[in-house]
Amino acid sequence: MTMPMIITLTLLATAAILFMSGKVRSDLVAICALILLVVFGILSPSEALSGFASPVVLMMIGLFVVGGGIFHTGLAKMASRRMLKLAGTHETRLLITVMLATSAIGAFVSNTGTVAVMLPIVVSLAAGAGISPGRLLMPLAFASSLGGTLTLIGTPPNLVISETLGAAGYPELSFFSFTPIGLVCLTIGTVLTVLLSRFLLPKEADASGRTKRRSRSLNELASQYQLGQHLFRVQVGPASLLTGKTLKELDMPKLHHVHILEIRRRSSAKNPFFKTLQQEIAGPGTVVQAEDILYVYGDFEHVERLAESQDLSILDHQAAERSSELQTEHFASHQIGIAEVLLPPNSRLINLLVKHTGFRERYGINILGIQRKGEYLLHQLKEERIRFGDALLIQGTWPNIARLAQETYDVVVVGQPLDTAASVPMNHKAPIAAGIMLLMVAMMILELFPAVVSVMIAAVLMVVTGCLRSMEEAYKTINWESIVLIGGMIPMSAAIEKTGAAALLSEQLVATLGGFGPLVLLAGIYFATSLLTLFISNTACAVLFAPIALSAAVHLGVSPLPYLFAVAIAASMCFAVPFSTPPNALVMSAGRYSFMDYVKVGLPLQLGIGVAMVALLPVFFPF
Incomplete structure (x- = not known):
């Protein structure tokens, strides 16, 4: 040797x-x-x-x-x-x-x-x-x-x-x-x-990653607050009396004991290949249109009664039958999310009624639930008075949740909203990702290019088509x-x-x-x-x-x-x-x-x- x-x-x-x-x-x-x-x-x-x-x-x-x-x-x-x-x-x-x-x-x-x-x-x-x-x-x-x-x-x-x-x-x-x-x-x-x-x-x-995490995952929040058991999707029919009216005029919480949290409607894009469902947090001035999909929060009995009286079609069975993953998808996406906020001792929100907090008016944010001494309050929240020690579950666009965290000392948002938003799957891009993956596999099977070239083409397409939000995000995947x-x-x-x-x-x-x-x-x-x-x-x-x-x-x-x-x-x-x-x-x-x-x-x-x-x-x- x-x-x-x-x-x-x-x-x-x-x-x-x-x-x-x-x-x-x-x-x-x-x-x-x-x-x-x-x-x-x-x-x-x-x-x-x-x-x-x-x-x-x-x-x-x-x-x-x-x-x-x-x-x-x-x-x-x-x-x-x-x-x-x-x-x-x-x-x-x-x-x-x-x-x-x-x-x-x-x-x-x-x-x-x-x-x-x-x-x-x-x-x-x-x-x-x-x-x-x-x-x-x-x-x-x-x-x-x-x-x-x-x-x-x-x-x-x-x-x-x-x-x-x-x-x-x-x-x-x-x-x-x-x-x-x-x-x-x-x-x-x-x-x-x-x-x-x-x-x-x-x-x-x-378990090291879990012990360091500051906030619960979206699935855990949805499960803790039992969101999936009270969220339903209904579609507005052409003859519905809700069409053309604002949510303020309809006054759903008072008349029907339910809340409309979100509206999704078909976009007006001229190219049919790019038609998507637009998401919008429901506010007082939101106008209901025919074929809108309303995300309604409340007891099933009240939702069923509302649907029968207003020509609405319930798109889901009893929500308790749905998996936790589907529950979370109804509440959170890459545009809209949920987060938990805590109240410090000097918060000006303590002893205020929920309807007087101004969350929806100033930040476009809904309060979905209140955790108080191990119990969860989910109904008639507008008349509920906030107390010290409460934890609030909120829903809004991710930028609005981040803005709430930055602009007020009255609440502490648990976790990092924008980081959480980055981890939420962009489900509307899944068909594109599937197409890129199949293209890569086909190029490798047919040997159109060397394997490394086929893979690099697929990687670039993932970024160019928005399946990855940026090159920085692409580098983080490596x-x-x-x-x-x-x-x-x-x-x-x-x-x-x-x-x-x-x-x-x-x-x-x-x-x-x-x-x-x-x-x-x-x-x-x-x-x-x-x-x-x-x-x-x-x-x-x-x-x-x-x-x-x-x-x-x-x-x-x-x-x-x-x-x-x-x-x-x-x-x-x-x-x-x-x-x-x-x-x-x-x-x-x-x-x-x-x-x-x-x-x-x-x-x-x-x-x-x-x-x-x-x-x-x-x-x-x-x-």
């Missing part, structure tokens, strides 16, 4: 130890290893920095932005609801559903692109099911790699071995040559992942720790190849095991590939081992197919470390995983699939 080889392997081992200890940030470890490779003269500065110009790293940046657009438009939440309907909230059923859906996509789209599309959906799915995202995200990453074994285009190593066979005069593989053994691999991998993740992945979500980790470790794989460590391993393997028969050599090639793919890219691993496997098979006088399939599958089944594949790195932050989480779940999975493949490959492709 040469000195550069010894230094490289020492740095690799040290980095692995630091990764496993978890005491130093993974991105810092990767950068330090990168610097030392340059200091010792193993890599030139341009070679060391090549990782950050790698298409993989650039594609990961674009995919984070695409995923952010899917999340911020509410598309992820919509898709997760459908999956919840399909699988219910049972964790094992959810896990299997996620893995099978991901594998199906991964058979035709790169595993990195598959995870980027599915990640925000699975995060929303976990939130809806009330489980930690960490229970689903690592299996998501693994499933994307398992899906790559199903088709010729599923993963680059598959194409590498097909080209190797063709160059040697053998028939190249067809699109579905991998499907039979791929289905077996997927089945075994899914079963093992479900079993391992059930016992070894963290069961509870990290997990830079994962980017630096991958960018810093790619040159390490180049150093392993440059110093000859990879070639030495592969040559020694064939020389040592060649005399023990075809099955032992198959096991050696598989597990050597599986080991090396932890540290260099799966494509580079397949390029290195494919000709060695072919030569070994010819030397033994047996079919090369089981050996080449072993190389392709082993190169793709890389689960034991987070930096080995982009999907593993993509889910690391969102799942709050440590390095050892990958070792505990991924290493047994990688070994288990390896043992199964060594036993089964000769059955599908006899020697």
Whole structure:
């Protein structure tokens, strides 16, 4: 072994130890290893920095932005609801559903692109099911790699071995040559992942973020104040007596014991493709028009009586039957929101009647409820007197809520309204985000452009079309720790190849095991590939081992197919470390995983699939 080889392997081992200890940030470890490779003269500065110009790293940046657009438009939440309907909230059923859906996509789209599309959906799915995202995200990453074994285009190593066979005069593989053994691999991998993740992945979500939060979420506020049980949507009919009258003239609270909080009506845009529902906080001067959708707050009996007498159509069943997520959507959007306010001891509002506070007149804000000594007051609030210690639930446009927080010392708005507004999904943009996502997938399947270009086009479209509010918001969606980790470790794989460590391993393997028969050599090639793919890219691993496997098979006088399939599958089944594949790195932050989480779940999975493949490959492709 040469000195550069010894230094490289020492740095690799040290980095692995630091990764496993978890005491130093993974991105810092990767950068330090990168610097030392340059200091010792193993890599030139341009070679060391090549990782950050790698298409993989650039594609990961674009995919984070695409995923952010899917999340911020509410598309992820919509898709997760459908999956919840399909699988219910049972964790094992959810896990299997996620893995099978991901594998199906991964058979035709790169595993990195598959995870980027599915990640925000699975995060929303976990939130809806009330489980930690960490229970689903690592299996998501693994499933994307398992899906790559199903088709010729599923993963680059598959194409590498097909080209190797063709160059040697053998028939190249067809699109579905991998499907039979791929289905077996997927089945075994899914079963093992479900079993391992059930016992070894963290069961509870990290609580640090929750303990620091100053305000309750919108869903929690809606649930605490029981908003969904008293909010109804009614549509104004053409013959309704309400048409053309202001809310002040109608005096709904006095005559019908209900409040009209919000009006939504179709915009008058000339282009039919841009017609949307406009939202408006209901004020005294608001004029009701035909076909308006009124958000009415009150008891169901009073709302039903109002609808019968005024030619209104109730669009919802009893609100108690609706989910908490739908309740919140009726009260809050990217334009209009709810917030909780507290009264300091010197507030001028103490002992005033709600109707005399001036919230609606000065700020365009409604008071929806009062929390007093653990009880919630929700009806006839106009005549209720505000007392010290009360908490008020208010509704208005986000800028108006923020203005209330800035312009008066009589109330303290809990939390940061504009930050909360930024986190509210822009549901009206969800169809656009879905179209961009499908366009990206289609471009990748049809190979119209290189994959990184297709992803960058989708990322730019997410910003240009408003699925992300600004470039600043796009930058915030990127997990830079994962980017630096991958960018810093790619040159390490180049150093392993440059110093000859990879070639030495592969040559020694064939020389040592060649005399023990075809099955032992198959096991050696598989597990050597599986080991090396932890540290260099799966494509580079397949390029290195494919000709060695072919030569070994010819030397033994047996079919090369089981050996080449072993190389392709082993190169793709890389689960034991987070930096080995982009999907593993993509889910690391969102799942709050440590390095050892990958070792505990991924290493047994990688070994288990390896043992199964060594036993089964000769059955599908006899020697």
